[in-house]
Amino acid sequence: MKFLNKLALAWGVCICSFPSLLPAQCLSYPVPIEERVERSDAIVLGSLVGQFPFEDSVGNIYTLNLLEVTAWLKNARPHSLVGVISAGGVLGNRANVVYPALRLHYGKEYILMLEGDNPAFGHPDFRQSHPWMLQSLAYSDSQGALTLEKGKYHDLYVLSPKTEAEMFTLISRLTGQDIVDPEGQPFPPRPFVEEPPEFQPVNGFSPSTTNSGTIVNGDFLTIWGSGFGGAPGDVFFPNADDGGATTIATGVSSDYVQWQDDTIVVKVLEEGGTGTFNVNGVSAPSSLTIAYAHIAVNSSFLNFPEVTRQRYYLRDMDGSGGYQFLYHTPGFADSAAARAAFERAMETWRCGTFFNISYGGTTGATFADDDLNTVQFGGLPSGVLGVATSRFAASGIPGSCDQFNTVWCLEEIDVRFATSPGGGFSWEWGPALPSTNEYDFESVAAHELGHAHGLGHRIASGEMMHYAISNRVAIRAPSANEIAGANAKMAYSTVATCFNPSNCGNGPMTPLTAGNCALPVELTFFRAWYDGRDVRLEWNTASEVGNDRFEIERSWDGRRFERIGTVAGRGDSFESVDYTFLDPLPVPGLNYYRLKQVDFDGRHAYSDVEVVEVLDAPPALLLYPNPVRDVLRVGVDRPGWLHLYNAQGVLLQTLHLQPGTHDLNVQHLPPGLYLLESQATGLRKRFAVVGG
Structure with a gap:
């Protein structure tokens, strides 16, 4: 802790949770299937045939996923197309990629539970061209898709995998409706017939441990075997967003760097997780380990012939080297416990990877693309604990700073949390550990800030960026792999890019250091003055995070300071706190004072120095503690000789002291009364030695 004197590609990432210590995707809490079915306006079975991005009135980008309807499972319409709205999408050099936003992929079939049509929200072009078509969000977002x-059919949390017959029976029982096709005819469940693999077995791959979402050649996966064919097929990886319950293949054709009959070179998509991948159904001979995942931008901007994976950069957007958060009011700004937990999570990343993020006050602004980095409660789908939305902007110069020299920058970060976890659970704000009925807020905040840092989900149980967390579990520190991933992001974000776009701040991010990474105690003022007898010190803090104590230090030359007292801090506080301290032993002339603020973990910072001139100060001789057992602290304000006498007046010791506080060992003295006399001032003080 330290003293503090007074494109838009938006990447949203969530944290989800699951009760009874069961895993949950993206750290959201589970929504019962009964609730999802009951509150859905419509339920469809369909597959993706097109994706069309649009933005709302405040700049948030969404995607209209056009689905061809195979069957209606609730409230059937006579239509073969529906539009399912998900958060995220790409618009030229602007986009949103949002977790836990629903992600639908080509080549998959889904049962989707839809909230219902909102005529004021949706893709405006399709509102005009297809006014009859339902455009709807999925109820409880990613939990609304099986x-x-x-x-x-694979459910994120509640249901074990179920056949189509089992799902149809369950949903029909809950709705009381028949399953029909778009023409209104009965649609019976289809039998599953597994098709034989298209290719010969996979012989091997390299490396065995790699990273996903990157554009580093050394991270690309090389697969060798035979009979792969001359045209690209698909490599399916365990889906890190659901713990590998399903598999996922990249939808970006340029991710396949090479595809030959005996060799495939592929970039692992950012959602790819640890586990066994397959090439169109043929499994690899062993498991692939994903050490960390980087969030990537898939775009053809600028001058790419096709959609291509690109990295983005952290930048100096606040003039202090990074990003400054504002707490939303009313709401988040009013919860001291939430703010303290969030700032502990911030400090975890600030001091773990020197990620330059800070806090800077409050705002009434709502969730929008507005160049403000906000932290707020509310506005989340049912079942979601937290979402971090990072907004990016892309700029380039044709012919020089384009393609892989295009500059994508993190322009804005918004973080939202559920006011309460729901489901009968509550938040544990910390620093205590969560109980069975609690989710750990600091863990959720640290996970979301990991996404803001540029890290995607992993399949790595017990680690911070694992796709899931449970009640009663605290994961407040990143693992070594996650630190490595964050450091890799910092490494290329803190050096010069091809050029400095005007919409990307003041240049590369300025990394923090071990000396300034601790979040500040916000010191409003510190002053000291002489009242004719003592020097009085006063100071005030506007906020404190992890503040154990203040140590008051004094010097007579402005160079060598000694501690003269300690005042306990408030730990975590977001209220104005006043402090005072009295120095009864100033010396004539100049006295120098400073505060040493110490965190619970031992890190410390110093205040500015206050100088007080003392004129005609009466002499002083201080002794403490009194009675004393072993070491007597002796304070004098003038140089000179001190004489130590026993109760019979026998001189036992003579010593010469300079102004200041000194330790006098009295363990060798028998219990009884003693006298110290200052030859310079004539002052005498008695003290008692007590036995051990």
Whole structure:
């Protein structure tokens, strides 16, 4: 802790949770299937045939996922197309990629539970061209979709994988409706027939441990075997967003760097997780480990012939080297416990990777693309604990700073949390550990800030960026792999880019250091004055995070300071706190004072120095503690000789002291009364030695 004197590509990432210590995707809490079915206006079975981005009135980008309807499972319409709205999308050099936003992929079938049409929200072009078509969000976002894979539908949390017959029976029982096709005819469940693999077995791959979402050649996966064919197929990886319950293949054709009959070179998509991948159904001979995942931008901007994966850069957007958060009011700004937990999470990343993020006050601004980095409660789908939305902007210069020299920058970060976890659970704000009925807010905040840092989900149980967390569990510190991933992002974000776009701040991010990474105690003022007898010190803090104590230090030459007292801090506080301290032993002339603020973890910072001139100060001789057992602290304000006498007046010791506080060992003295006399001032003080 330190003293503090007074494109838009938006990447949103969530944290999800699951009760009874069961895993949950993206750290959201589970929504019962009964609730999802009951509150859905419509339920469809369909597959993706097109994706069309649009933005709302405040700059948030969404995607209209056009689905061809195979069957209606609730409130059937006579239509074969529906539009399912998900948060995120790409618009030229602008985009949103949002977690836990629903992500639909080509080549998959889904059962989707839809909230219902909102005529004021949706893709405006389709509102005009297809006014009859339902455009709807999925109820409870990513929990509103069940993915069909190998003959079974996979639910994120509640349901075990179920066949189509089982799902149809369950949903019909809950709705009381028949399953029909778009023409209104009965649609029976289809039997699953597993098709034989298209290719020969995979012989091997390299490396065995790699990173996903990157554009580093050394991270690309090389697969060798035979019979792969001359045209690209698909490499399916375990889906890190659901713990590998389903598999996922990249939808970006340029991710396949090479595809030959005996060799494939592929960039692992950012959602790819640890586990066994397959080439169109043929499994690899062993598991692939994903050490860390980087969030990537998939765009053709600028001058790419096709959509291509690109990295983005952290920048100096606040004039102090990075990004400054504002707490939303009313709401988040009013919760001292939430603010303290969030700032502990911030300090974890600030001091773990020197990620330059800070806090800077409050705002009434709502969730929008507005160049403000906000932290707020509310506005989340049912079942979601937290979402971090990072907004990016892209700029380039044709012919020089384009393609892989295009500059994508993190322009804005917004973080939202559920006011309460729901489901009968509550937040544990910390620093205590969560109980069975609690989710750990600091863990959720640290996870979201990991996404803001540029890290995607992993399949790595017990680690911060693992796709899931449970109640009663605290994961407040990143693992070594996650630190490595964040440091890799910092490494290329803190050096010069091809050029400095005007919409990307003041240049590369300025990394913090071990000396300034601790979040500040916000010191409003510190002053000292002489009242004719003592020097009085006063100071005030506007906020404190992890503040254990203040140590008051004094010097007579402005160079060598000694501690003269300690005042306890407030720990975590977001209220104005006043402090005072009295120095009864100033010396004639100049006295120098400073505060040493010490965190619970031992890190410390110093205040500015206050100078007080003392004129005609009466002499002083201080002794403490009194009675004393072993070491007597002796304070004098003038140089000179001190004489130590016993109760019979026998001189026992003579010593010469300079102004200041000194330790006098009295362990060798028998219990009884003693006298110290200052030859310079004539002052005498008695003290008692007590036995051990």
